[in-house]
Amino acid sequence: MTEPHRIAVLALEGSVGFDLGVPAQVFGAARDERGERLYEVRICTPDGGPIRCAAGFQVQPEHGPEALEWAQTVITIGMHEGSPVKDGVLDEPVAEALRRAAGHARMMSICTGAFVLAAAGLLDGRPATTHWGWARRFGRLFPDVLLDPDVLFVDDGDVLTSAGVGAGPDLCLHVIRRDHGSAVANRAARRCVIAPWRDGGQSQFIERPLPALTETSTAATREWALRRLAEPLTLRELAGHARMSVRTFTRRFRDETGLSPGQWLVHQRVEHVRRLLEDTDLPVDQIATQAGFGTAASLRQHLRARLGVAPSAYRRTFRPAG
Known part of the structure; x- marks a missing residue:
């Protein structure tokens, strides 16, 4: 029996609750033909202590920074406040832990989690995306990143980034499809009652004055x-x-x-x-x-x-x- 692929989701203060739950839900729905889970997902914080989510509730994870060393994939999630999205700065111990993890793990981000990867220096010179509403600020803080604000996700091999909130499931399904093929990804989508694939990009969702009908x-x-x-x-x-x-x-x-x-x-x-x-x-x-x-x-x-x-x-x- 093959061991499940190990995924660590790093939650920081002010994390978006929806983004926090997406990886465990979508990757948890990926099963082989025997019904065995193909991924194990662990939620962690930099010190193993609780963090306050943007929606006003606290999360007490079961894991601390050791999960980043354990993981084969590390996911940073969206946040609405804090230094990474405010001024592009990440606490050095967290940045260093992410850089070490990048030496052995695939790195992913959901929504403004791209600010965290960028603040750790992991997106310099690479294509990436983030929520369209934060794209201008991202471009100002991280000019060395090749930002594409019009797509749902960017796959750059060992670093993958997704657009805002609802694009997190798109990226997770893409990774499942890349790892295990379309049949497994489609079954996971079916289990989660989400589309296996969405056409188009973020431009569909950018606020614009809608023409009157x-x-x-x-x-x-x-x-x-x-x-x-x-x-x-x-x-x-x-x-x-x-x-x-x-x-x-x-x-x-x-x-x-x-x-x-x-x-x-x-x-x-x-x-x-x-x-x-x-x-x-x-x-x-x-x-x-x-x-x-x-x-x-x-x-x-x-x-x-x-x-x-x-x-x-x-x-x-x-x-x-x-």
Whole structure:
């Protein structure tokens, strides 16, 4: 029997409670075919003592800094206050412990946990992301980090960072998929009742003045398109239905959805494929036709690009037996 992969989650004063629970929940849902856990997650603080979470409650962990030496993966989590997010400074003993851990462990961060890794000097010269609302401050405090504020997560091999709050599960599932394959990650997602994969990036969630749903909205055209996914649906046809020029329609569509019309259509078609794989016994070539992908090869390409899994494997995982 293979020993579970060891993960330590470092909680600092002012940590976000949601982020604190995500790794244990998502990695804890990853099981092998015998139902054995593939990961062991331990929560720790720098001195083993309690910390106050941002939501106003205290957490008393079962482990102290020794967990960082024990771990094969170390995760720093989001925080709303404290020196790392205020002035980019981390207590030197904590920074040194993280640097030592980086010598033997994969490093990850959720949300503003990237400030902690950056303050320890572990992100200099590397691509990373953090919550879009903190991106400007992050860039000012850590100019040597190659920050990308538009993505849900960044995988740079032995250092991985995720965007704000809800992107933590995305990163954890990505790591499970990388470690054990899509079937295990999809089962973990199913157990947690979360999406195995989300298209797009943080730009979907950035606060922007939302256009009023007037006659210039693309909402009616989106509803129209959803009823015609099997058809080719060119950009010119979509713009024509909305009674806009292609340029105006494309700009308006992105303002309202955070995606280009083409990206949105692919996402909707993949979602339709997923429903048909889960709810019907239709062969893949018929599903490809109904979803507008045309051929089974095209369907497989898009499904693998977005979910990391073939149609047959997805159906085996999510279609109830019998």
